[in-house]
Amino acid sequence: MICGDINTFAIESFISIAYERVSFLAMGNFLIHINNICYGRREPDASLLACSYNKVQELLNEDVTNDSVLMSNFVNRYPANTIADVFRISIYGAESYSSSEDYHEIIVSAFKDLYPKCVWAPDGDEAFDDGSYILIFQSCNKIRLIGFRILSNGLSDLSTLSDLTISKDHFRSVLKEWSERFIQERCEMTFDES
Numbered sequence: 001m002i003c004g005d006i007n008t009f010a011i012e013s014f015i016s017i018a019y020e021r022v023s024f025l026a027m028g029n030f031l032i033h034i035n036n037i038c039y040g041r042r043e044p045d046a047s048l049l050a051c052s053y054n055k056v057q058e059l060l061n062e063d064v065t066n067d068s069v070l071m072s073n074f075v076n077r078y079p080a081n082t083i084a085d086v087f088r089i090s091i092y093g094a095e096s097y098s099s100s101e102d103y104h105e106i107i108v109s110a111f112k113d114l115y116p117k118c119v120w121a122p123d124g125d126e127a128f129d130d131g132s133y134i135l136i137f138q139s140c141n142k143i144r145l146i147g148f149r150i151l152s153n154g155l156s157d158l159s160t161l162s163d164l165t166i167s168k169d170h171f172r173s174v175l176k177e178w179s180e181r182f183i184q185e186r187c188e189m190t191f192d193e194s
Contacts, residue, residue, distance in 0.1 A: 001013055001014070001178075001181055001182070001185060002033075003174050003177040003178040003181060004033070004174040004177075004178075006033040006036055006038070007033075007035070007036050008034075008035065008164065008166070009033065009034055009145065009164060009166055009170075009171070009174060010032075010033040010174065011030070011031070011032060011033070011056075011174060011175070011178040012029075012030075012031040012032075012033060012038075013028060013029060013030045013031065013049065013052070013178070013182055014028045014029050014044060015027070015028040015049070015182075015185055015186060015189060016028045016044040016045060017192045018186045018189035018190070018191050018192065019048075019191060019192050020191040020192075022050070023050055024048050024049075024050055025048065025049050025050040025053055025186060026048070026049045026050075026186050026189075027044075027045055027047070027048055027049070028044060028045075028046065028047070028049055029041060029042055029043060029044065029046040029047065029127065030046070030047060030049055030052035030123075030127045031127075032120070032121060032132075032134055032147065034134070034145050034147040034162040034163075034164050035147075035162040035163070035164055037147060037160060037162045039121060039128065039130070039132035039133075039134060039147050039149070039160075040121070040127050040128050040130065040132055041126070041127060041128070041129055041130050046126060046127055046129075047125045047126040047127035048125055048126075049125075049127075049182075050125070051123045051124040051125035051127070052123050052125065052127050053179070053182060054123075055120065055121075055123040055124070056175050056178065056179050057179065059120070059136075059172075059175055060172060060175050060176060060179065075137045075139070075144065076139060079163070080146045080148070080161055080162070080163035081148075081156055081158055081161055083135065083146055084133070084135070084146055084148045084155075084156035084161065085155050085156055086111060087111055087118070087133075087135060088133075088150065088154050088155055088156065089154075089155075090111035091111065092154055118135050118136060118137060119133065119134070119135060119136070120134040120135070120136045120145075121133060121134040130149065131149040131150045131157075132147065132148070132149050132160075133147070133148055133149070133150070134146070134147045135147075138168065141167060141168045141169070142165050142166070142167060142168060143165070143166055143167070143168050143171040144163070144164070144165045145162070145163075145164045145165075145166070145171075146161075146162070146163050147160070147161070147162040147163075148160050148161045148162070
């Protein structure tokens, strides 16, 4: 099932096994498409889908927040690859970092304060064990999504980098459509008793 347009923004999922247990929901995969780049593992047993579903519900029920004006200015000022690398350095560290920019400790600190608010994926399960990250930021009524996979040194792989700004209403409509269709599809399946 795909909701949205994979050329801009879409959510795709597949249910291989539905579970009656709410803590599992289903086994399958959950993929996020940004600018025709797919993030997540496509295998039919990539993940239990409860974490992915719950994260979508969280995004629907709460505004994406950027608590720091400094962080908002940083996110609006810099290109996606810089934001991805500074995020990775702030949260996880990295083996090497070469940039002509000098990022003040306050920027690194701001990312630490925002984590996990600015992270959509990974969402706490194995769905994104392909090294994918989706960062999410709100500015007025716009949502900025930055997707990337990481290299062995911990920094972003530019060949997998995507950067998309869409309206908050469009973003929420895709999430809502996927959420409703996912629950309907799950309920139409025979539950596994495991």
